[in-house]
Amino acid sequence: MENKNRLLLIDGSSVAFRAFFALYHQIDRFVAPSGLHTNAIYGFHLMLTNLLERLQPTHVLIAFDAGKTTFRTEMFADYKGGRAKTPDEFREQLPFIKEMIEKLGLTHYELANYEADDIIGTLDKLAEVPDVAFDVTIVTGDKDLIQLVDSNTTVEISKKGVGEFEAWTPEVLQEKMGLSTAQFVDLKALMGDNSDNYPGVTKVGEKTALNLLHEWGSLDNLYENVDSLKKSKMKENLIADREMAYLSKTLATINVTSPIEIGLDDTIYHDAKQDELLKFYDEMGFVQFRAKLLENSAENIFDSSVKKSEIEFEVVSAENEISVKKDDFFYLEIFGENYHKEEIVGFAWGNADKIFVSKDLTVLSKMDFPENTYDFKKNRVLLNRLGRELPLVSFDSMLAKYLLSTTEDNKISTIARLFASENLASDDEVYGKGVKRALPEDDVFFAHLARKIRVLVETKEKLLTGLSENEQLPLLTEMELPLAEVLAKMEIAGISAKQETLEEIGAENEERLSALTAEIYELAGEEFNINSPKQLGVILFEKLELPHGKKTKTGYSTAVDVLENLAATAPIVAKILEYRQVAKVQSTYVQGLIPEIAADGKIHTRYVQDLTQTGRLSSVAPNLQNIPVRLEEGRKIRKAFVPSADSVLLSSDYSQIELRVLAHIAQDPNLIEAFKEDQDIHTSTAMRVFGIEKAEDVTPNDRRNAKAVNFGISYGETDFGLARRLGIDRKEARKFIDMYFDRYPEVANYIEATIRDARDKGFVSTMFNRRRKLPEINSRNFNIRNGAERQAINAPIQGSAGDILKIAMINLNRALLAGNFQTKMLLQVHDEIILDVPNAELDEIKALVKSTMEDAVELSVPLKVEENTGMTWYEAK
DNA sequence: CAGCGGTCG
DNA sequence: ATGGTCGACCGCTGT
Numbered sequence: 001m002e003n004k005n006r007l008l009l010i011d012g013s014s015v016a017f018r019a020f021f022a023l024y025h026q027i028d029r030f031v032a033p034s035g036l037h038t039n040a041i042y043g044f045h046l047m048l049t050n051l052l053e054r055l056q057p058t059h060v061l062i063a064f065d066a067g068k069t070t071f072r073t074e075m076f077a078d079y080k081g082g083r084a085k086t087p088d089e090f091r092e093q094l095p096f097i098k099e100m101i102e103k104l105g106l107t108h109y110e111l112a113n114y115e116a117d118d119i120i121g122t123l124d125k126l127a128e129v130p131d132v133a134f135d136v137t138i139v140t141g142d143k144d145l146i147q148l149v150d151s152n153t154t155v156e157i158s159k160k161g162v163g164e165f166e167a168w169t170p171e172v173l174q175e176k177m178g179l180s181t182a183q184f185v186d187l188k189a190l191m192g193d194n195s196d197n198y199p200g201v202t203k204v205g206e207k208t209a210l211n212l213l214h215e216w217g218s219l220d221n222l223y224e225n226v227d228s229l230k231k232s233k234m235k236e237n238l239i240a241d242r243e244m245a246y247l248s249k250t251l252a253t254i255n256v257t258s259p260i261e262i263g264l265d266d267t268i269y270h271d272a273k274q275d276e277l278l279k280f281y282d283e284m285g286f287v288q289f290r291a292k293l294l295e296n297s298a299e300n301i302f303d304s305s306v307k308k309s310e311i312e313f314e315v316v317s318a319e320n321e322i323s324v325k326k327d328d329f330f331y332l333e334i335f336g337e338n339y340h341k342e343e344i345v346g347f348a349w350g351n352a353d354k355i356f357v358s359k360d361l362t363v364l365s366k367m368d369f370p371e372n373t374y375d376f377k378k379n380r381v382l383l384n385r386l387g388r389e390l391p392l393v394s395f396d397s398m399l400a401k402y403l404l405s406t407t408e409d410n411k412i413s414t415i416a417r418l419f420a421s422e423n424l425a426s427d428d429e430v431y432g433k434g435v436k437r438a439l440p441e442d443d444v445f446f447a448h449l450a451r452k453i454r455v456l457v458e459t460k461e462k463l464l465t466g467l468s469e470n471e472q473l474p475l476l477t478e479m480e481l482p483l484a485e486v487l488a489k490m491e492i493a494g495i496s497a498k499q500e501t502l503e504e505i506g507a508e509n510e511e512r513l514s515a516l517t518a519e520i521y522e523l524a525g526e527e528f529n530i531n532s533p534k535q536l537g538v539i540l541f542e543k544l545e546l547p548h549g550k551k552t553k554t555g556y557s558t559a560v561d562v563l564e565n566l567a568a569t570a571p572i573v574a575k576i577l578e579y580r581q582v583a584k585v586q587s588t589y590v591q592g593l594i595p596e597i598a599a600d601g602k603i604h605t606r607y608v609q610d611l612t613q614t615g616r617l618s619s620v621a622p623n624l625q626n627i628p629v630r631l632e633e634g635r636k637i638r639k640a641f642v643p644s645a646d647s648v649l650l651s652s653d654y655s656q657i658e659l660r661v662l663a664h665i666a667q668d669p670n671l672i673e674a675f676k677e678d679q680d681i682h683t684s685t686a687m688r689v690f691g692i693e694k695a696e697d698v699t700p701n702d703r704r705n706a707k708a709v710n711f712g713i714s715y716g717e718t719d720f721g722l723a724r725r726l727g728i729d730r731k732e733a734r735k736f737i738d739m740y741f742d743r744y745p746e747v748a749n750y751i752e753a754t755i756r757d758a759r760d761k762g763f764v765s766t767m768f769n770r771r772r773k774l775p776e777i778n779s780r781n782f783n784i785r786n787g788a789e790r791q792a793i794n795a796p797i798q799g800s801a802g803d804i805l806k807i808a809m810i811n812l813n814r815a816l817l818a819g820n821f822q823t824k825m826l827l828q829v830h831d832e833i834i835l836d837v838p839n840a841e842l843d844e845i846k847a848l849v850k851s852t853m854e855d856a857v858e859l860s861v862p863l864k865v866e867e868n869t870g871m872t873w874y875e876a877k
Numbered sequence: 878c879a880g881c882g883g884t885c886g
Numbered sequence: 887a888t889g890g891t892c893g894a895c896c897g898c899t900g901t
Contacts, residue, residue, distance in 0.1 A: 534881095
């Protein structure tokens with residue numbers, strides 16, 4: 001297999017046509033400076049780069065149809081007749097596609113009187129010479145070429161979009177249609193081809209044709225035995241259309257001996273013609289491709305010899321005098337992500353005139369730090385480990401970029417791609433990936449660090465301008481930056497976790513797991529891996545023949561809702577559910593958390609501040625925002641989290657913050673009233689939606705239904721989803737939702753207005769101007785568009801709630817400092833804060849936290865905070 | 878590395 | 887008719 005030649009054959013005509021329609025909806029966005037439409041050119045390029053990267057071919061040929069008339073039209077005048085005229089916007093792009101192919105270092109070819117298919121078939125045949133050993137991949141939009149699949153040839157049919165292909169091999173053909181390669185043409189002979197406009201046999205479509213071939217094996221054999229068919233309309237049609245069937249077969253058959261004037265050697269994949277390609281991209285207005293090409297990287301698929309622009313820097317060590325200007329940028333480098341553990345491997349600072357780099361950590365203990373950085377929180381934690389307190393900066397490029405757009409990551413190389421004049425190689429490219437990751441030679445390493453500084457310096461103004469245009473500057477300077485300082489403090493503090501407690505739980509779990517395993521094997525009658533959904537599916541739904549519900553892409557679903565329906569009738573299922581519960585706690589929370597306890601007996605999570613689409617935080621290594629609470633089984637884990645000496649844990653959480661935010665944003669009078677009067681919101685909704693007069697007449701079931709509706713609304717839930725979740729009739733669910741909107745009309749208006757606004761502007765905003773872009777909101781794909789609409793409804797609600805807690809944390813941090821308290825914030829879990837409170841401060845702190853959180857912002861409804869204390873996190877809930 | 882499953886708000 | 891609830895992280899399996 002190794003060193004094999006790989007030939008990629010592309011049906012250029014059909015792929016270009018696909019590309020044209022894939023991006024047709026955005027045709028007005030794809031216009032070159034000259035006015036030429038470029039959607040097909042652009043899409044073709046995308047498909048091409050995708051294929052080249054994935055398949056790594058050594059030889060490539062892109063074949064095109066030569067013109068309207070071919071040998072096939074001579075045989076059958078109507079061949080490809082009746083087709084709609086190709087759109088002018090498409091035809092005008094074809095010459096440019098061919099030009100682009102040449103500049104990319106690839107070959108295209110067309111031949112008078114023959115179709116692209118025939119060129120491809122002929123080359124495919126040439127590549128079959130035994131000792132040349134080619135792997136051939138054919139890419140097309142047209143199923144006809146499937147007739148070429150064999151052990152060396154795969155045919156990929158382009159599906160939706162520009163990146164999706166369906167691979168056909170002899171095995172796939174057998175599996176999907178029950179046909180051999182040779183039978184494929186007979187299929188076309190019988191069923192004809194609508195788009196090529198040859199009819200095959202009257203009234204015979206794919207289904208009938210397949211049945212006939214499965215029975216008779218081939219067209220020839222079918223016609224040899226046609227008389228023995230029992231009398232039917234189909235028999236008459238077969239006999240009457242015999243000639244047309246054979247003509248169709250001829251038309252469908254690809255000519256693999258076309259008189260082409262090129263050979264395999266002409267298709268060798270050369271390097272791109274860089275300068276010409278750049279010029280071409282400029283003409284087309286392809287900024288992204290241009291940037292990608294300029295990105296001087298090993299990964300660059302065109303050419304790895306792109307010149308990097310020079311970078312100047314000075315290497316500094318402890319003996320040197322250290323010069324830092326206030327408005328310099330600085331940047332600390334570590335290998336890996338976990339700045340609580342990893343060492344600083346280098347750092348840099350500077351401005352547009354002068355950049356300094358160093359590896360000497362003693363420099364860090366002496367230098368003053370400037371006011372601009374990238375990822376303040378990381379720098380604060382790293383320097384804290386060196387015993388230095390990094391003063392708060394005034395600008396953080398990572399946070400600025402995150403606020404501007406959450407669609408991409410916020411790496412410096414990404415910032416460069418979007419905002420700088422020149423791209424920056426990614427860390428993976430410079431340092432290597434996985435086991436190969438290593439510190440490069442000093443000159444390479446320092447140059448990379450210096451380039452990072454150069455990008456940060458160059459892009460600051462653009463980022464600031466962007467924020468200012470969006471009215472997001474306060475979000476950076478008054479929210480994310482001060483928050484970064486608070487989060488750093490929390491991460492550094494960590495939360496004490498008792499390994500013994502986890503081990504005790506672990507030992508218990510192990511015993512239960514082995515007992516459960518034995519019982520499950522007994523009930524199954526054999527041993528298998530209970531953790532494998534695949535093996536489990538076979539046991540439950542094949543061996544034990546339990547009724548299977550939904551299926552997944554890879555087999556039967558064994559998800560909890562499926563199993564719960566079976567638990568009552570099948571004892572093994574109940575045991576499996578119990579096993580799953582224990583196994584989850586054991587692997588993720590016992591075995592997962594123990595190694596995360598640091599030498600100081602604490603767990604130091606990292607809050608990722610620049611990730612979520614809505615503005616929430618996330619927590620990693622470990623995630624302390626999903627410690628079990630719902631089921632007692634897992635909730636025990638919380639017993640391992642304890643306060644420091646002479647202190648307690650205080651947990652303060654906002655009650656119903658998202659619904660309160662919804663009430664405020666939507667300005668719905670009924671919802672506002674309910675919260676103002678401090679009614680139980682689910683009971684209140686039950687009364688309004690179900691028309692119940694007195695609160696005491698609301699049954700637990702009514703309240704449960706109302707609660708489901710309340711939550712579902714802010715997610716944009718449909719009647720189908722609500723019905724499934726509540727186990728009720730879909731019609732009834734519809735009634736609930738309609739009644740809800742009737743009783744809370746402004747909520748209905750909010751949803752409608754938000755979606756309209758999103759369509760209009762392409763993004764939605766929180767109360768504090770945090771944005772979420774929604775590029776899919778105008779998608780023509782029903783599912784994608786609906787998904788974006790639900791995100792549009794939810795993001796301002798979830799995001800505003802997140803913003804409010806961030807404000808509360810900042811204010812609380814200030815209040816704790818001002819009051820000189822020893823109390824420490826430890827954790828944040830989306831709507832709650834967990835604090836370590838010395839007993840002596842408890843009363844005062846409880847009041848302070850509550851008021852700070854409740855007064856974080858003034859809404860049309862009051863914010864309400866509930867508190868719990870305990871000697872473990874388990875008790876403080 | 879993707880897919881499944883499960884944990885949280 | 888379609889598919890049908892938002893936002894996250896992590897462990898295990900199987901290729």
